[in-house]
Amino acid sequence: MKFENTLEFAQELDKRDPLAKYRNEFVYPKVKGKEVIYFTGNSLGLQPKRSKEFVDEIMKDWAELAVEGHFYANRPWWDYHERLANPLAKVVGARPEEITVMNTLSVNLHLLMVSFYTPNPKRYKIVCEEKAFPSDQYMLQSQVRFHGFDPENAIVEVKKREGEHYWRTEDILAKIDEVGDELALVLIGGVNYYNGQVMDMKAITEAGKAVGANVGWDLAHAVGNVALELHDWNADFAAWCSYKYMNSGPGNASGVFIHERHLNRKDIPRFEGWWGTKKEERFLMKPQFEPMSNADAWQISNPPVLSLAPYLASLELFEEVGMQALIEKQKSITSYLEFVLGEIDKDVDSSFEIITPQERGCQLSVFLHGQGKVLFNYLMDHGVIVDWREPNVIRLAPAPFYCSFEEMYRFGQILKEGILNKD
Structure with missing residues (x-):
């Protein structure tokens, strides 16, 4: 045109x-x-009008039912988060069992690195993009130090070429191949916050898996914005905030993807809490953790329903469109x-x-x-x-x-x- x-x-x-x-x-x-003419949905999306209805419903149930709202509210609170899995799976190209919603983005990336950054003396390096979003840089540095390694040596940044404002996919792939069997994790922003570049997530994931590394994605600027096929791309994990293109409200809950091959496992390293234990046994108060068979096994605490309500409202719009x-x-x-x-x-x-x-x-x-x-x-x-x-x-x-x-x-x-x- x-x-x-x-x-x-x-x-x-x-x-x-x-x-x-x-x-x-x-x-x-x-x-x-x-x-206004609003150009900052990449920082905070506008408020959907229907969000208030979803939040008001919880406030009404809280007033009228109090603790019984966990089980007898119109949308019971104890499994409220489950309602987000199906629509989110469509947005990120996943299976519903691979999706959960919990905490906030940086918290979730830390929790996921407990499971997917498990370095040893030979394989301990992390590949990321140079000048990643500061929170990602801080997370990677602190994770590396926590495991006893020096960030200067363990974190390998892929740089842009001199005079260019974007990353070349071939440079990222070459760096992954160069680090090779020393590489424990690839963790990159799927869409760069500064220049708006969409990374070739499929090719980068394939390259990381080919050298035996785990591959995860920070999708803060990608979810609700670009086409994603996380399951088919074979990514190990991903996480995203919900308040940018997903329009769920400031600082709101974070979505998580964990590939199905990692689900229903007791041997995977993971910080655990009672909301990740089997749903049917949760209130039996057993002393031993029995993980949920889906991504909810990574949940630690009960869902913050007042945060999830506007997220669910926004996802209703995504379902319609x-x-x-x-x-x-x-x-x-x-x-x-x-x-x-x-x-x-x-x-x-x-x-x-x-x-x-x-x-x-x-x-x-x-x-x-x-x-x-x-x-x-x-x-x-x-x-x-x-x-x-x-x-x-x-x-x-x-x-x-x-x-x-x-x-x-x-x-x-x-x-x-x-x-x-x-x-």
């Missing part, structure tokens, strides 16, 4: 958009009385945003450099050469909610559930005005 940078063209795209009606399912902040439809719009609206940026760049004395490669979801990271934080502040003051990253990058994520093509056009006009009027 040949794009046009006009209001009429953008509005026509919205008329053809089968997901356009879902904008009405979300609550929009306002700046100066007008709904389906990932394929979301990905189709993600590709088209991100391409249109890229086009608009190019057109504005021609009109102003500036230079935008998109550092996100074509292997992407719905994020464009843009170097604002010749601009600065003054432009970022102008955008924010004019109702365009974007994300600033040092040294001079804005991240734009047109989430397909609630962003419109008209907003991409309007953003371009505000951006143009901000550059021309910056003095």
